[in-house]
Amino acid sequence: MTCPKRHIIALAPLLACVPDLDVDLARVDAPRVLAVRAEPAEVVPGEPVALSALYVDAGGTLVDGPLEWAFCAARRPLAELGPVNRACLAREGDALLSLGTGLAVTAPAPADACRLFGPEPPPATADQPAGRPVDPDITGGYYQPLRIFAGDDDADLTLFQLKITCGLAGADQQQSAEYRARARPNRAPAVVALERDGDALAPGVTATVAPGAELPLRLVWETCPEAPKCGDALCTLDEAADTCPADCGGPPGCGGAETYLRFDPTALQLVTSREAIRVAWYATGGRYTAARTGRAPDEPEAFSDNVWTAPDAPGDHTLWIVVRDDRGGADWRELPVRVE
Template sequence: MGRVGAVSLAVLFAFGCKPEFSERSSEVRSLRVLAVRTEPGEWQTVLDPDTGGAKPAAFRALVVTPEGNDTTAPLNWAFCSLPKPLTELNDVTIRCFEWEADYLVPMGTGTNVSAPVPENACRQFGPDVPEDQAYRPADPDVTGGYYQPVRILLEPGDGSLVSAVAKVRIKCGLPGATQEQIISYQRRYHPNTNPSIQGVEALLPRGSQPAVPLESDPNAPPLQVAPGQKFELRVSWPGAPLTDACGDGYCGPTESKDAADPNACAADCSPEKGSGGAERYLAFDQETRQLRELRESMRVSWYTAEGFGSFADDRTGAAENDPTTFASNRFTAPQASGDFPIWVVLRDSRGGVDWKSIRIRVAP
């Protein structure tokens, strides 16, 4: 049995969110894992025709220090297959944060890894009966989703321990639904795809000057502002279609399956799959026992290095069913001169993630 790291103040829950204590969550004081993006955005087992095994999912972490992005951090990744006891209050059991254990499935090291999600994910973290019947089936979240936890550990070399947990949304069954509802759900459900940040802009208080796009290219000249200057930052994402259309990955209630291709609709059309915005999806209401069509909420987390100015809010966004396609935040630049990093992380309510890393130059 491997040792457990000191994770009480370092664990990131719910798609990379850091718990808030005395410091603000928007301040980066040391090496941190701010977010993890999984492709696909919702896992279901797909067999590789060449190998016969399950196709792997891809994982990418946003690792940062007060100086900027760290793309070389030797993160240690593992799936944790141990359910959480009812006596623990955290999202995952503290035992997931061991370096080695028989319930940990190694995934690799680095900031980018790939591995197939464990086949027993829906048993251990979904509605199916767990392999160890001392645990109970998991309850879905408010979007009807279930999640396989991923444990991430790193020893920076200074005696400290960085720890994080990501969650992979997994497609499982629909307990409590009728056969008719299950069929309707399978035909109409939108698997989650990751959101996409269209751009980040600075709205400077200079009369009628338009918003200034901020480039994430490290070679592009950063936006220059004055010491202590206050201005607004705005992040935007695409709009999402309001109606079902053939070719978007499923068939709506008025569409029929193509007999030659069970994964396509019969009509000849090809709209884009996955909008990158607040997607519509179907959820089974556990109280009313009815299917409900919902639209994702979108949340933006803002980060900057400790001492480099401050945000008015650590998080902004758009609520469920809100058609807004942007979120803003007020930023106050520091008094010191220099180039400083800012990170913007966009999350949808079903676990999808995207981010942008930008820099701002402060000069008199």
């Protein structure tokens, strides 16, 4: 199955077309949305969220991409396959809420997102039987679908899932109250540095490499504590303004592999889990040792290594490295490279 121009960036869980074995996932040879970033990474329905896309082509990042953004309000029927309702794949329709065009847009998340795509009973529809609440993903999260069209080609479609703050399904009143008191919204991973042989590469500065030579790279993100600790300047799980005022005066969370609270539907109790971190590597030329790297929840290291091998011919290239957590957050770093 080949999906040359249709992309599904479903950050949690990660959904994608299954490529042919000879397809280089890291090669950027045509206009392509590599990632979408939401700020905040988890939003309360009805509150504003800033959305931006990493939209690039074979020549580098596009300065002003003709991207069309829209939230989708159509629930996927139980009998229908695919990650979203087919109505979400259209350019126009009653199920779509246009957000505007450009590389970035800001809009409130739909107020009824938790009814349509969360644990609340969905609204009744005339042509379908009564629906059931949506099941959470493995992290306990719920997501509002969003679609992006690039240009006039209907095949240039990107799907994204925006994490929304909803209540718990299956929890009792005491567990729900405890969850509201202890949980903190997801914070996207933050790139701390991109290193070459241990030396940080300044953003925007061109790296040079000989034709055919290897360029060892390390992407570093924030290191998050496994347990809350007052005084570490991070407002994490179980910390609040009244217990850790020095930590919780700013945005909550940590830009790395966060420890978070979720409801286990099997054990019927609140449990803590740690995020996995995934890294996707892209380039306009050359090749990587691996197109995808990352860290499992039980790996404490806050970095991921890869090697890019330059083409044999001199020229300019662009590398992009996208880091994601498994609850919907994303960040990236761009590296211009000159082969000479």
